[in-house]
Amino acid sequence: xxxxxxxxxxxxxxxxxxxxxxxxxxxxxxxxxxxxxxxxxxxxxxxxxxxxxxxxxxxxxxxxxxxxxxxxxxxxxxxxxxxxxxxxxxxxxxxxxxxxxxxxxxxxxxxxxxxxxxxxxxxxxxxxxxxxxxxxxxxxxxxxxxxxxxxxxxxxxxxxxxxxxxxxxxxxxxxxxxxxxxxxxxxxxxxxxxxxxxxxxxxxxxxxxxxxx
Amino acid sequence: xxxxxxxxxxxxxxxxxxxxxxxxxxxxxxxxxxxxxxxxxxxxxxxxxxxxxxxxxxxxxxxxxxxxxxxxxxxxxxxxxxxxxxxxxxxxxxxxxxxxxxxxxxxxxxxxxxxxxxxxxxxxxxxxxxxxxxxxxxxxxxxxxxxxxxxxxxxxxxxxxxxxxxxxxxxxxxxxxxxxxxxxxxxxxxxxxxxxxxxxxxxxxxxxxxxxx
Numbered sequence: 317x318x319x320x321x322x323x324x325x326x327x328x329x330x331x332x333x334x335x336x337x338x339x340x341x342x343x344x345x346x347x348x349x350x351x352x353x354x355x356x357x358x359x360x361x362x363x364x365x366x367x368x369x370x371x372x373x374x375x376x377x378x379x380x381x382x383x384x385x386x387x388x389x390x391x392x393x394x395x396x397x398x399x400x401x402x403x404x405x406x407x408x409x410x411x412x413x414x415x416x417x418x419x420x421x422x423x424x425x426x427x428x429x430x431x432x433x434x435x436x437x438x439x440x441x442x443x444x445x446x447x448x449x450x451x452x453x454x455x456x457x458x459x460x461x462x463x464x465x466x467x468x469x470x471x472x473x474x475x476x477x478x479x480x481x482x483x484x485x486x487x488x489x490x491x492x493x494x495x496x497x498x499x500x501x502x503x504x505x506x507x508x509x510x511x512x513x514x515x516x517x518x519x520x521x522x523x524x525x526x527x528x529x
Numbered sequence: 530x531x532x533x534x535x536x537x538x539x540x541x542x543x544x545x546x547x548x549x550x551x552x553x554x555x556x557x558x559x560x561x562x563x564x565x566x567x568x569x570x571x572x573x574x575x576x577x578x579x580x581x582x583x584x585x586x587x588x589x590x591x592x593x594x595x596x597x598x599x600x601x602x603x604x605x606x607x608x609x610x611x612x613x614x615x616x617x618x619x620x621x622x623x624x625x626x627x628x629x630x631x632x633x634x635x636x637x638x639x640x641x642x643x644x645x646x647x648x649x650x651x652x653x654x655x656x657x658x659x660x661x662x663x664x665x666x667x668x669x670x671x672x673x674x675x676x677x678x679x680x681x682x683x684x685x686x687x688x689x690x691x692x693x694x695x696x697x698x699x700x701x702x703x704x705x706x707x708x709x710x711x712x713x714x715x716x717x718x719x720x721x722x723x724x725x726x727x728x729x730x731x732x733x734x735x736x737x738x739x740x741x742x
Contacts, residue, residue: 327702327721327738328542328714489540491726491738495718501541505708508540513704515736517728523736525540525704 331470334496375518388462393472544683547709588731601675606685
């Protein structure tokens with residue numbers, strides 16, 4: 317059982333662009349960060365439910381496939397879930413529509429109190445107001461021996477990394493310089509010393525860097 | 530004639546580590562940034578004058594060779610030259626001993642007044658208190674049609690990049706997270722939009738990213 321993270325970041329480490337708004341809830345430069353990932357065949361099938369078979373099938377797609385393989389539960393922050401963008405919507409069920417791409421239990425770290433939400437495809441959002449370690453224990457119960465993903469956002473990922481709770485970090489480094497936003501790397505000085513690092517460049521130009529311990 | 534930059538940076542963009550001191554004039558983490566570059570056969574020959582033929586000969590060495598090829602003049606800041614570390618030494622001639630690895634004219638941007646210094650191997654340090662554009666003009670006179678390198682430090686490089694004066698930027702991204710120091714990428718939001726980007730991973734794990742326009 318491994319605790320895993322996958323993130324798209326810019327060459328300057330930005331995982332969450334600046335200037336988030338109702339129109340651009342992920343920030344105006346989000347498209348530049350995720351374009352190559354969203355172009356993969358796997359992402360199109362799994363997240364967009366695109367049955368045409370279109371999409372890229374190279375190195376980026378191999379990582380996209382691996383993203384969804386072997387995960388038994390996920391932990392995400394309330395920002396990634398969308399509570400910050402839609403605080404006044406009592407019926408908010410996340411960004412992903414009726415078929416969220418997870419298909420496993422997802423723990424949402426939230427200070428509010430919310431009943432769980434279940435979907436026919438196996439996705440189940442459960443809301444927890446607790447510590448990182450307790451959330452991990454609950455995720456392990458739910459994952460049934462499979463891996464646990466820390467989904468995001470970047471603040472939650474940084475917290476888990478800083479606490480030494482992550483076994484594998486995969487960053488898809490997009491060779492763009494965004495300049496403004498939230499960096500993955502802040503306050504993580506030397507965290508890499510406990511990991512083995514490998515890198516691979518995709519046909520798209522995205523650099524896949526994987527830290528494993 | 531191209532204006533070129535080559536820098537070693539960490540995965541979090543640090544080009545100059547923090548905590549510079551007399552013992553560690555480049556900062557205590559400098560060794561982690563430059564270890565793979567300094568291990569190349571080319572660096573050992575050209576900078577250390579190591580005649581044993583030892584050193585790595587893979588992708589890192591290919592970039593090290595390219596570093597020295599086709600350059601006719603260089604511009605560097607006074608920090609890179611060493612004025613900041615040794616402000617009280619009137620006989621300071623840079624870090625590189627009697628055979629500086631440049632073997633061409635080097636313009637040092639400095640607010641002080643200094644006579645030029647010439648070495649038998651063709652290196653000539655000339656000290657200028659002027660604008661970036663004027664320094665480039667003088668470098669072009671000296672380079673005789675060959676390329677001009679902006680050598681560093683990171684502040685000088687950022688100034689030239691922000692002014693749109695750089696034709697090719699090669700960063701050797703070392704997959705370590707230093708956390709503290711001076712980032713190459715600050716205030717360069719979107720500068721990459723004018724460039725084509727290519728990336729290549731060396732045997733050492735260093736990721737060579739090249740911006741060309």
